Amino acid sequence: MRLTSDARRAQxxxxxxxxxxxxxxxxxxxxxxxxxxxxxxxLLYHYFPTKRDFYVEVVREAARxxxxxxxxxxAMAPVERLATGLARYLGFVEQHAASYSTLLRGGIGSDAxxxxxIEATRREFxxxxxxxxxxxxxxxxxxxTFRGWLGFVEATxxxxxxxxxxxxxxxxxxxxxxxxxxxxxxxSR
Amino acid sequence: MRLTSDARRAQxxxxxxxxxxxxxxxxxxxxxxxxxxxxxxxLLYHYFPTKRDFYVEVVREAARxxxxxxxxxxAMAPVERLATGLARYLGFVEQHAASYSTLLRGGIGSDAxxxxxIEATRREFxxxxxxxxxxxxxxxxxxxTFRGWLGFVEATxxxxxxxxxxxxxxxxxxxxxxxxxxxxxxxSR
Numbered sequence: 534m535r536l537t538s539d540a541r542r543a544q545x546x547x548x549x550x551x552x553x554x555x556x557x558x559x560x561x562x563x564x565x566x567x568x569x570x571x572x573x574x575x576l577l578y579h580y581f582p583t584k585r586d587f588y589v590e591v592v593r594e595a596a597r598x599x600x601x602x603x604x605x606x607x608a609m610a611p612v613e614r615l616a617t618g619l620a621r622y623l624g625f626v627e628q629h630a631a632s633y634s635t636l637l638r639g640g641i642g643s644d645a646x647x648x649x650x651i652e653a654t655r656r657e658f659x660x661x662x663x664x665x666x667x668x669x670x671x672x673x674x675x676x677x678t679f680r681g682w683l684g685f686v687e688a689t690x691x692x693x694x695x696x697x698x699x700x701x702x703x704x705x706x707x708x709x710x711x712x713x714x715x716x717x718x719x720x721s722r
Numbered sequence: 723m724r725l726t727s728d729a730r731r732a733q734x735x736x737x738x739x740x741x742x743x744x745x746x747x748x749x750x751x752x753x754x755x756x757x758x759x760x761x762x763x764x765l766l767y768h769y770f771p772t773k774r775d776f777y778v779e780v781v782r783e784a785a786r787x788x789x790x791x792x793x794x795x796x797a798m799a800p801v802e803r804l805a806t807g808l809a810r811y812l813g814f815v816e817q818h819a820a821s822y823s824t825l826l827r828g829g830i831g832s833d834a835x836x837x838x839x840i841e842a843t844r845r846e847f848x849x850x851x852x853x854x855x856x857x858x859x860x861x862x863x864x865x866x867t868f869r870g871w872l873g874f875v876e877a878t879x880x881x882x883x884x885x886x887x888x889x890x891x892x893x894x895x896x897x898x899x900x901x902x903x904x905x906x907x908x909x910s911r
Binding site: 638648651673674676678681682684685687688689692693696698699703707710711715718719 | 869874
């Protein structure tokens with residue numbers, strides 16, 4: 534079946550998401566992507582000139598989905614919004630375990646584009662946290678506390694993906710209780 | 723002056739530490755290292771066959787120093803040990819700002835050797851935290867809480883290196899108060 538250009542691009546990204554979910558950057562070969570998509574390497578390169586370009590666009594698409602899937606209605610109660618957002622975040626982490634680990638574990642070289650996508654995603658979460666307590670621009674101690682709590686969530690996600698020695702619900706509970714415990718630290722100074 | 727093999731290697735690592743402190747992996751050229759050391763590229767490659775090998779050894783040496791410099795005497799009171807260790811950690815972060823940011827910010831490819839060094843360093847800190855409260859092998863909730871708190875310290879370090887909008891002492895205070903707030907979250911379940 535011939536696909537339109539947009540549909541083909543979307544199909545390739547979809548495939549990239551599922552491949553990078555189970556395998557890390559180093560383990561995915563561009564030949565495998567073309568084969569799995571049933572297209573020639575030439576066509577794949579038409580959409581994504583290099584493996585890096587493909588990867589960056591897959592990461593961008595993953596980030597877009599993470600932001601979308603963790604969105605909750607304004608009308609929901611704050612505690613419930615947080616719990617719902619966190620449960621969906623963990624669902625995403627489980628679904629994209631391999632890329633999540635590779636992206637956040639740090640490595641030898643930096644990559645400006647992926648770093649910018651990761652940072653923009655964190656900023657969206659920081660902005661939601663600030664809005665959640667009715668602030669536009671929190672002062673430095675609170676901003677750092679929110680930032681640190683995101684670090685807490687990311688670090689425990691990586692550990693949990695490796696060991697899985699705590700039930701899902703207990704990890705979610707740890708995350709929301711950590712936030713509740715940390716906010717007073719920032720504001721009570 | 724002719725140096726012994728060990729002394730030459732140590733001199734090159736020392737130089738690498740100071741170069742990677744101010745510039746990231748991508749910004750350091752192996753030619754600059756040879757020039758700054760006053761040695762031929764051939765000699766540099768004799769000690770470190772590739773730029774990556776050199777970088778990994780510099781990271782290993784940096785990690786060794788971080789672990790050593792944050793060590794505190796057993797006889798010191800626990801609160802003072804924590805405060806001293808954290809102040810030295812922050813001093814190290816400030817001194818090695820560029821590499822610290824590159825290493826921990828995540829990127830496109832993973833590197834097994836640097837990832838292993840980072841993980842071993844975190845495990846040493848986790849072991850110290852556990853010993854600090856008299857435990858050898860904390861249960862999952864406490865281990866994850868310590869792990870998350872390390873994530874908190876790393877994430878706030880990265881933010882603080884970018885913005886520096888909080889006095890040093892206030893950041894140190896935030897770190898120790900965060901730990902004090904988080905431990906009960908893990909144990910009160």
